[in-house]
Amino acid sequence: MTIDLANQIVTGLLTGLVYSLMALGLSVIFGVVRVVNFAHGEMTALAMYAAWALFTWAELDPLLGLPLIALLLFVLGYVMQRGLIDAFVAKPEHMQFILLVAVAIIMVNGSLLVFGPDAHGIQVPYGFDTYEVGPLLVDKVRLLAATAALCISGLLMLFFRRTMTGKAIRACADNLVGARVIGLNVKRLYAVTFGIGAACVGAAGALLSMLIDVMPSSGPELTMLAFIIVIVGGLGSMGGALLGGILIGVSEVLAGYFLMPSMKGMFSFAILILILILRPQGLMGARK
Amino acid sequence: MSRQAILLGLLLAAFALAPLVAGPYLLSVLVVVMYFAYVGQAWNIMMGFAGQLSLGHTLYVGLGAYTAAALFVHLGVPAVFGLFASVAVAALAGGVVGSLGFRFGVKGVYFALLTIAFAEFTRILFEHIPGLGGPGGLFLPVGDRSGIDLVHLRGHPLMFYYLILAMTAGIFLLCRRLVRSRLGYTWLAVREDQEAAAALGINVFRAKLAAVMLSAGLTALGGVFFAFYYNNLFPNQAFGMNRSIEIILAPIVGGLGTLFGPILGALILTPLGEGITMATEAMGFKAAGIKQLCYGLALLAIVKFLPDGVWPWARARLGLEPGDGDGEDDR
């Protein structure tokens, strides 16, 4: 019983880390551009399709294809921000929402047209391997994916701390007027930020493609998941997204284990409601 | 008579006479149009007038639908009485969402996410209530489809058409009164600037709560219609996120906070969907998904080029700018 539970918690933790990376993209975008990307899950699904295509047609392991997919999504994000979203940055939230809903509809049905309605999954050769760590069984794919997610998150934090572009982006987030005054090209930085957020999604999608199957209708589900994680951790906070992912991963495991598994989603939404009411800035966000 | 009133009269007459020329197919499309005009208008009270963005509005559709349907199925309560319970339950739910959100200062996008969370929570909850069919669905006995029984809401599709037409006309007139009432002005003030509204003696919390509860209660009536028109309810269809999106498209495309917006939006969107289906079929595109792809592109174009909605744009072109009448400014 306890070993089973411990196994489950480890699984939840590892899976949560991968979800974190996806949510991190949402958080970065909101933190800087102040636009909630309601097409986030759909973009993740696109990345998963890309991983599947590379795996199927070029026999490229998703872990190796990851940089390429991240780059692809970076370009997509950059172009989306430049060509579409930028005009809506100062518009009210419901306009941004409808815009991104339209984008999501296009993505979902575009992938239906291209890839068909079937679920696509990737079976890497080591897909069924597990490590025995003491009494625990640790799934190899999850461990690899979680490690990769953690590394990428770390790199991203370094990017925002150490590089000029990263610092400039943070300046935009902290003080937009100030950033304009000192001559930063805000439009370009926003596009870069959206691109980086999308690249996170690309990386997360590549990793997720090894864990779950992708269908055109996978998108909305993933969008909701990203929201829950980011709100729980703190919208706009990078550490918060990581924490939120782990928390949601583990709490769903616990809810599934002790309650009815089909109700675990309800549990996540209950956490979301409580956080929104009691601590809307999230666990790691700063109160405005 | 103002030009707006004439336009309104013409529109109502056209819809009332539509069954004379429209076949059952067109009528079924018009029912969908009217349904979305109705719930869009109800949503508009909360967002367009009081400025509170609800992205989980199907919560109230679902609660309204399930309440009246369950009362009918389990206790035999006629729809005409059940709808009061529906309105009460939905208004209460709106009160809970609103008071929690407003009391704790949940604002903007956070409030919108809160409404989604409540809707999704309720969806999963309803999947676990066996008495309401769970995910297996709640079925209403269809009964006689030829007569007209407004008490039980059983009857001919034409009856449902006139019912939803009356509901849409009713909510239009109600909203028209509301925007010119003390409460309506209070909402506008809250929508525009809460701090300034409070400084003018407006109880912001109460005003917002009134908007949510009224909007929720009216939306629930749409849910009752939905339940008795389709005669089956499933949590994922009654409470699903995509239904919430469908509800808010019409008023936003038509023009947020305007009276004609939701109607115009619904009149554009539903036929647009039908039109795209026919056009793609006529052009020989058989692939599934192409219709929604075009729909998405059309939606994108509308929000991009007419960000204030179609009605404010059309109004300017029709010479119906507000301020023509003596203090009877139409929104």
Next chain:
Amino acid sequence: MSAAPLLLVEGLVKNFRGLRAVDGVSFSVGAGEVVALIGPNGAGKTTVFNMIAGVFQPDGGRVELEGASLVGLRPDQVCRAGVGRTFQLVKPFGNISVEENVLIGALRWTHDVGQARRRAREVLDLLGLADKRRQMARGLTLPDRKCLEVARALATGPKLLLLDEVMAGLRPAETDRMVETFRTLNRETGLTIVLIEHVMRAVMALSQRVVVINTGKPVCEGTPDEVVRDPRVLDCYLGQETP
């Protein structure tokens, strides 16, 4: 002792994150008086206003209107108690007409929209905005917005009007016109006014008494003429320039 003053502020204290923004400010305003609250930037004037208006709750001290405490009331309750206010950074209801902006103020005391509309027109006439009543408020110039701010507050029918820098940014002629309006109002309706103002021309012309505060603390109080001659007042303004 005579009847309670219209507004009594005593020993008002407010801390922001350990910083004492207002520290022991006291003054009282009799019915029908016009009092100016002046002081250099950051002196805590607006914070005092916000505590009177119920936006902030004071950490210490009393605020009373006609002997009844205003502490603990929400802004809308303070307004309904008879205090109208304007905001330093104007907050017009941008997407509705000028007349409707004012009408909403008038709905404070009447439930009849028609009556509120008539009141709104009177107030707009009084403030010279009548010809712009159909415009959307967001299209107004800054002076007109300031004017609208005052009109809205006036329409609520206040006993006490709190004006937060309504003359700032106005041209001298416009300032004079507005000063004249307030004097008329004060003379004819007995309206009590407390104003925060930097434009000394307006302060001198309008106020019967001036309260000076600096870094949250009271400095002195007197007639306009007394205050401008008070070396402490000069000090606090000059002290700001020379560190």
Next chain:
Amino acid sequence: MSGHSSPMVNRRGFLAAGAAGAAVLGLGGRARPLHAAEPLKVGLLLPLSGSLAREGQSCKRGADVTPALLADMGMPVQLMIADTETNIDTARTRAEKLIADGAQVLVGAFDSAHTLAVAQVCEQRGVPLVINIAAAPNITEQGFKTVFRNFPTAPKLVTEGLALMKDVFKTTGTTPTKAVFLHNNDTFGTAMAGAVNKLFPTLDMPFPLVETIAYDGAARDLAVEVGKAKATGADLVLLVPHGDDCIRVIREMVKQRFEPKAVISPGSPGMYEAQFYKTLGKYSDYCMTNLPWINPKTAMSQALLKAFTKAYPDALFEMNIGYTFEAILIAADAAKRAGSTDPKAVLAALPVTSIAEHVMIGGPIVFDAKGQNTNTRSATIQNFGGKPLVVLPSEVAEAKPVFPAPGWQQRG
């Protein structure tokens, strides 16, 4: 009534399937329709996009190859295919549109909610609806006069599914000690679970059901669910998935080294689908599903298989295809017997349908007073080498059942 032109074939006759097949295929020439040249316009409603796109498109593949086959049998049909977009509003308006465009019979609509919405339109317009797939029992409890369903209700699926399990144990001589029941918490899965929990105690099953675990099919990952199932110590897994969720279940079972004697579905889609085989490879083998299946031994199903493989060489030939074909067949047969494509005439002919030779396993297609075909019958199919083979009932079996299944690690 002249409608009885199809030969009634009793059960014994049906079991001697091969010969009867030829006879029925020859039937076309015998009945001599009055307006042979005029094809029946069949409006087909399926969720081709939206969340049920996968199932809907699978049905559509079956429909695509149908007109040519029916034409060969002297039953010309013209298909008018409409997409419900997995949306109830669209389902209803599309149904009206199809009728407005001249559809004489409607077939559909896969999803129970949409089917009921369409049924109301059909009832109103006097146009017959032949349901290809939709398991909610309520559909045929509404007293509709125009609705005919050639698909078993959930209780029937489960009753037969559980009975077949006993047959598997009897045939193989092994009986499990206890079972755990995992099911998808969607419309279909819940209907099935309700039936399982209600019927299980009445069917004298040789093993106890220790726990029922409902899961959200959309849930990203099913590790907890499988972990919970493993913790019960059961040696049989009853699984009611609804699509690709079974892939995630099996994958987790392998990873968590949960080794039951078998994974059996009492009647649900998933474990015989192309994606299942492709993704799981050798781990997909030996899983069993008890459900209505295409009878591999009738001439008509062989003809359908041939046409299907030619049109869709990569797609799996499964239940959705068979039932969609049969629904259209039923409509065409009625029109032929009526000698008219007029909806009224077709409607009059439908209640006396009796099609002995068809593609699904089971007795002749006949409808009871409620419009329900009571002769549907489940079979046990088991996966071997990435293909589903019929293992029971033995009359139509293509292979022998293997139980218990070899452990995950023992597979080449």
